[in-house]
Amino acid sequence: MSDERAGDAVRKAAAVRLEGVRKSYGDVVAVDGVDLEIRAGEFFTLLGPSGSGKTTTLRLIAGFERPDEGRIELGGADVGDRPPYARDVNTVFQDYALFPHMSIADNVAYGLRVRGIRKAERRGRVEDVLRRMRLEGLGGRKPSQLSGGQRQRVALARALVNRPEVLLLDEPLGALDLKLRQEMQLFLKSLQQDLGITFVYVTHDQDEALTMSDRLAVFNSGRIEQIGSPAKVYESPANAFVAGFVGVSNVVERGGRRFAVRPEKIHMTEAGAAAQTGSHASTAAGSSRSARRPRCTKARRTRSWRGSSASRTWSSAAAGASPSVPRRST
Numbered sequence: 001m002s003d004e005r006a007g008d009a010v011r012k013a014a015a016v017r018l019e020g021v022r023k024s025y026g027d028v029v030a031v032d033g034v035d036l037e038i039r040a041g042e043f044f045t046l047l048g049p050s051g052s053g054k055t056t057t058l059r060l061i062a063g064f065e066r067p068d069e070g071r072i073e074l075g076g077a078d079v080g081d082r083p084p085y086a087r088d089v090n091t092v093f094q095d096y097a098l099f100p101h102m103s104i105a106d107n108v109a110y111g112l113r114v115r116g117i118r119k120a121e122r123r124g125r126v127e128d129v130l131r132r133m134r135l136e137g138l139g140g141r142k143p144s145q146l147s148g149g150q151r152q153r154v155a156l157a158r159a160l161v162n163r164p165e166v167l168l169l170d171e172p173l174g175a176l177d178l179k180l181r182q183e184m185q186l187f188l189k190s191l192q193q194d195l196g197i198t199f200v201y202v203t204h205d206q207d208e209a210l211t212m213s214d215r216l217a218v219f220n221s222g223r224i225e226q227i228g229s230p231a232k233v234y235e236s237p238a239n240a241f242v243a244g245f246v247g248v249s250n251v252v253e254r255g256g257r258r259f260a261v262r263p264e265k266i267h268m269t270e271a272g273a274a275a276q277t278g279s280h281a282s283t284a285a286g287s288s289r290s291a292r293r294p295r296c297t298k299a300r301r302t303r304s305w306r307g308s309s310a311s312r313t314w315s316s317a318a319a320g321a322s323p324s325v326p327r328r329s330t
């Protein structure tokens with residue numbers, strides 16, 4: 001390979017690349033031919049309902065599972081034959097998986113000790129990461145002496161202390177209550193931006209995925225239905241599954257066509273008043289064709305997916321209710 005082409009390869013190497021990856025357990029096809037490219041420094045989310053293959057995909061990347069077929073690359077290198085400890089990734093599990101008998105500091109230092117890092121350096125790195133995780137002064141406690149949110153941050157500290165290129169997070173906020181979960185979403189996002197580490201984040205919570213991700217992949221039955229930015233996936237769902245799973249949408253039928261219309265894009269008008277816009281979008285919710293959502297310039301500008309999805313509902317009984325459906329731009 002010429003120097004120039006080698007340079008190109010380095011520049012273009014994705015943090016994580018999956019090609020034709022397949023994994024079955026007996027009759028169950030958990031991952032059914034997944035192609036995926038995650039860029040270095042990206043906050044990338046695997047979003048999908050329970051059982052759609054998200055955890056299996058993450059475990060394949062980590063090396064806890066071997067694919068039946070396909071190729072897995074990290075930083076451009078084929079890691080198919082490497083065990084988990086020889087991959088530059090760390091995983092944060094939903095149940096934290098802390099050692100209950102060890103202190104917080106020893107839990108966090110564990111990976112460094114296994115790798116033979118000297119005690120003085122271990123201590124420095126553990127202190128540094130505990131401070132970053134806002135766990136200063138808690139190193140001497142046992143996991144049972146911490147709150148759920150603190151335990152969660154210990155699990156993060158334990159992964160981050162190894163300074164991995166890629167951090168894999170499997171529903172890391174699933175056990176927290178709503179308020180703490182929202183705080184942790186902000187914390188995780190700013191942490192990821194500070195550290196510049198690639199995050200591969202698994203969740204079934206579409207709001208979480210839309211809020212936090214640079215890009216996301218929507219999983220369904222072991223396959224990826226769509227990959228894109230939150231705005232793209234929300235505004236232009238690739239098909240009826242994505243339209244139904246991401247965001248709240250009302251299906252409206254007009255002239256034999258079905259439209260997926262988001263509640264916040266519906267304008268209520270007085271009975272008899274002319275609707276602002278009423279032209280048809282050539283969209284068919286419920287079919288496998290593109291289920292592009294009708295656009296609303298204002299909503300797009302304000303990134304309106306946050307917290308607004310259930311703010312209005314439309315019913316055909318409402319006098320003069322009129323879905324505002326600008327013409328689809330093709």
Ligand code: ADP
Nearest residue numbers: 025028029030049050051052053054055056057
């Ligand atoms: P998700 O994380 O999206 O909920 P999983 O990847 O855990 O989905 O599971 C995908 C499918 O594979 C499910 O049907 C699940 O029951 C099955 N599965 C996952 N792990 C195993 C296993 N170790 N043995 C048998 N079936 C499994």
Ligand code: MG
Nearest residue numbers: 051054055056
């Ligand atoms: Mg899972």
